[in-house]
Amino acid sequence: MLKHLFSLLLALTMSLPVQAADPVYEVEIIAFSRTADPALSGGEDASLSAHRPDLDSGFSLDMLGGLPIDNLQLGNVVARLKADGNYQVLLHQAWRQPVGTSATAPWLHLSAGSVTDASGSQPEFDGLVKLYRNPHLFMDADLLLRRLGMKKPSVPSVTQYVGSSETTASEPAPVEAIPELKEYPLVSSNRVMEGQITYFDGPMLGLLVQARPAK
Numbered sequence: 001m002l003k004h005l006f007s008l009l010l011a012l013t014m015s016l017p018v019q020a021a022d023p024v025y026e027v028e029i030i031a032f033s034r035t036a037d038p039a040l041s042g043g044e045d046a047s048l049s050a051h052r053p054d055l056d057s058g059f060s061l062d063m064l065g066g067l068p069i070d071n072l073q074l075g076n077v078v079a080r081l082k083a084d085g086n087y088q089v090l091l092h093q094a095w096r097q098p099v100g101t102s103a104t105a106p107w108l109h110l111s112a113g114s115v116t117d118a119s120g121s122q123p124e125f126d127g128l129v130k131l132y133r134n135p136h137l138f139m140d141a142d143l144l145l146r147r148l149g150m151k152k153p154s155v156p157s158v159t160q161y162v163g164s165s166e167t168t169a170s171e172p173a174p175v176e177a178i179p180e181l182k183e184y185p186l187v188s189s190n191r192v193m194e195g196q197i198t199y200f201d202g203p204m205l206g207l208l209v210q211a212r213p214a215k
Helices: 002-015 074-081
Strands: 024-034 087-098 108-112 115-117 120-122 124-134 137-151 161-164 167-169 178-191 197-201 207-213
Touching: 024 074, 024 108, 024 124, 024 137, 074 087, 074 207, 087 108, 087 124, 108 178, 115 137, 115 178, 124 207, 137 207, 178 207
Parallel strands: none
Antiparallel strands: 024 087, 024 207, 108 124, 115 120, 124 137, 137 178, 161 167, 197 207
């Protein structure tokens, strides 16, 4: 019911005279990830499985509708990311929305891809964004990247055998890695300059945002 009410209010806002409504922006987003886990190359593990975006508080982008392909302006950026083997493009999407204050602006739910583990299938990329004026443009992002990895079980301690003159150690039995669902959050708030690309940086997940006044 709440989401249906928001949809009706949004349609009403879009139909109001320009001077009476919040300014309308075209918003274009690219979500991408690193192809390699920093932990696998000796870096710090960036996962934080305890964090979850409050997805129930977000509204679907279906209520806003997407922009025609001719309106997309960041296709060249997507092409460069895809050509670089270090990155994977997860989502390239655009929409049009009125932008009010932080108190009135809605959280919008973004998702893409799929990953499956023992608990079932979930979106690979999932989370919320909110664009608002304060008085400048800002975007808050609360996003999550899910990725299946392999976890090495703990190696059992070496057993010591004491002989008459020396101590020898037995070789531990080989252990196989087991599948593990890892979750990488990106929680950030950045000022968004009109017409410029704003970068949200996370250890595994990145976001590029451009907001343009609608013509």
